[in-house]
Amino acid sequence: MVTMSASPSPSPPATKKRSVVAELEGALLRDAATFPYFMLVAFEASGLPRFAALLALWPLLWATERILGRGDLALRAAAFVATAGVPRAEVEAVARAVLPKFMADDVDPAAWAAFGSCAGRRVVVTRMPRVMVERFAREHLGAHEVVGCDLEYSRLRRSTGRVVRGVGFDDEAVTGRVRELFADGDRPDLGICRSESATRSYLPFCKKQLLPPFREQDDANDVAAGQPRCAPFRPVIFHDGRLVCRPTPLMSLAVLLWLPFGALLAFVRIAVGIAVPIHIIPRIAPYFGGAVLAHGSPPPSGGGVLYVCTHRTLMDPVVLATVLGRRVAAVTYSISRLSEILSPIPTVRLTRDRDADAARMRAELRRGDVAVCPEGTTCREPFLLRFSALFAELSDRIVPVAMNYRVGLFHPTTARGWKAMDPIFFFMNPRPVYEVTFLNQLPAEETCAAGKSAVDVANYVQRILAAKLGFECTSLTRKDKYRVLAGNDGIVNVKPAAAADSPAPWQRRLKEVLGFLLH
Numbered sequence: 001m002v003t004m005s006a007s008p009s010p011s012p013p014a015t016k017k018r019s020v021v022a023e024l025e026g027a028l029l030r031d032a033a034t035f036p037y038f039m040l041v042a043f044e045a046s047g048l049p050r051f052a053a054l055l056a057l058w059p060l061l062w063a064t065e066r067i068l069g070r071g072d073l074a075l076r077a078a079a080f081v082a083t084a085g086v087p088r089a090e091v092e093a094v095a096r097a098v099l100p101k102f103m104a105d106d107v108d109p110a111a112w113a114a115f116g117s118c119a120g121r122r123v124v125v126t127r128m129p130r131v132m133v134e135r136f137a138r139e140h141l142g143a144h145e146v147v148g149c150d151l152e153y154s155r156l157r158r159s160t161g162r163v164v165r166g167v168g169f170d171d172e173a174v175t176g177r178v179r180e181l182f183a184d185g186d187r188p189d190l191g192i193c194r195s196e197s198a199t200r201s202y203l204p205f206c207k208k209q210l211l212p213p214f215r216e217q218d219d220a221n222d223v224a225a226g227q228p229r230c231a232p233f234r235p236v237i238f239h240d241g242r243l244v245c246r247p248t249p250l251m252s253l254a255v256l257l258w259l260p261f262g263a264l265l266a267f268v269r270i271a272v273g274i275a276v277p278i279h280i281i282p283r284i285a286p287y288f289g290g291a292v293l294a295h296g297s298p299p300p301s302g303g304g305v306l307y308v309c310t311h312r313t314l315m316d317p318v319v320l321a322t323v324l325g326r327r328v329a330a331v332t333y334s335i336s337r338l339s340e341i342l343s344p345i346p347t348v349r350l351t352r353d354r355d356a357d358a359a360r361m362r363a364e365l366r367r368g369d370v371a372v373c374p375e376g377t378t379c380r381e382p383f384l385l386r387f388s389a390l391f392a393e394l395s396d397r398i399v400p401v402a403m404n405y406r407v408g409l410f411h412p413t414t415a416r417g418w419k420a421m422d423p424i425f426f427f428m429n430p431r432p433v434y435e436v437t438f439l440n441q442l443p444a445e446e447t448c449a450a451g452k453s454a455v456d457v458a459n460y461v462q463r464i465l466a467a468k469l470g471f472e473c474t475s476l477t478r479k480d481k482y483r484v485l486a487g488n489d490g491i492v493n494v495k496p497a498a499a500a501d502s503p504a505p506w507q508r509r510l511k512e513v514l515g516f517l518l519h
Helices: 035-045 048-066 071-083 088-097 099-105 109-116 130-139 171-181 196-200 219-224 249-275 278-288 316-324 337-342 354-367 419-427 454-469 478-485 505-518
Strands: 020-023 122-129 145-153 159-164 190-192 291-295 306-309 329-332 347-349 370-372 398-406 433-438
Touching: 020 109, 035 048, 035 071, 035 088, 035 099, 048 071, 048 249, 071 122, 071 159, 088 099, 088 130, 088 478, 099 130, 109 190, 122 130, 122 171, 130 145, 145 171, 171 196, 249 278, 249 419, 278 291, 278 316, 291 316, 306 316, 316 329, 316 370, 316 398, 316 433, 329 354, 337 419, 347 354, 354 370, 398 454
Parallel strands: 020 122, 020 190, 122 145, 291 433, 306 370, 306 398, 329 347, 329 370
Antiparallel strands: 145 159, 398 433
């Protein structure tokens, strides 16, 4: 993994590195509510029934916390409904691949400026189970320790739903744990919090207390003394999960109410896309709630043009073909068989054997135009992954195409789920919008025909596409994405290392059948 921000200048050796203890909910994160994160665990780890059950329980949880003043009881109940019976591997996968994005989007800039300026020991205190927070706190906040409660697991490695070691609820337990972490006699230099509970527990133990609006009075003195004002925040580049918006109670209700209509709408949209001639789709898309926006001028149809696209969703080559008004072959790798069956354009399945793949693509180029996504996998954030250089060796007629999309409710990509559902989730959005921008064909002096290496050509195409979209180039690859999100290197039917217990024979047979159809 590479960090996108520049490294801060090192502090002078003589300057003491400040330590900090900060509350997560309501301080480092603007929103003090934990309910949306339990809703994410319920939806991504178990599915719609548990998601609906937890939403139905929300009025009781709200009354328990706000009227009875028992926030600890409400949180325990939410944790039980969201995780009871869920395999430990699934809970950890959601915490690794889904939750960090939503937490990163909610970081309070002022609180982070104070927290990030402390280069010593960093401690985060949370009311949620540590498994839900630890990945984000360590990877993106740079925390050394996370103080909170833990989930209980059975011998079958499934969550019982019970919260044990209630450090996150008991003020004395929180204070005791913080004192243990600073048992060397040196108290934390800074304490950051918002809640009354944190104010009573660990805050008096800190040398300096920081409450909202989280602006330190002596920032200028710290900078003059050589302390960095704020460390760079590590962005979330890879994330998974289907929900686009934070599932607050109101948003969760909207999702549940939309799902039946959205599923019907997706079926209609897909059926129309298969039945209608491909060049008519951009004109009728607005009547079905979507839009395809095209910019720039594609080259005239002469065959043998290699369209190099950014990879945002599985729909990229299909949308490109609709804009061009003709069937352009798409180079694919590891897509589901169902997606190939539903595809209105020809697909060329690659094998990751460089020589064999090059021969297949050259043969397809002799027959007509070809669309390729050299990133090898999708990326949701405004970053471009490293481009494979193979395409640059195959043709000198290279046309870069900047693809981007906008959706409101569901992400049309996944690393852990069933990829066959990607186009369905895309068309389930109320107004899916695709934007296609054609750049000029690469001049001959920028291709391998002029003696440039394939890697240089690939890097050049990556840079101009990133500049057009306002994205940032990275050296990350498909393997990096799948190792972060799924625990494998992106090959279909490879089971993550942290898999659950072995299924029964009938379950294995069912997975084999579904695996053939969906993968």
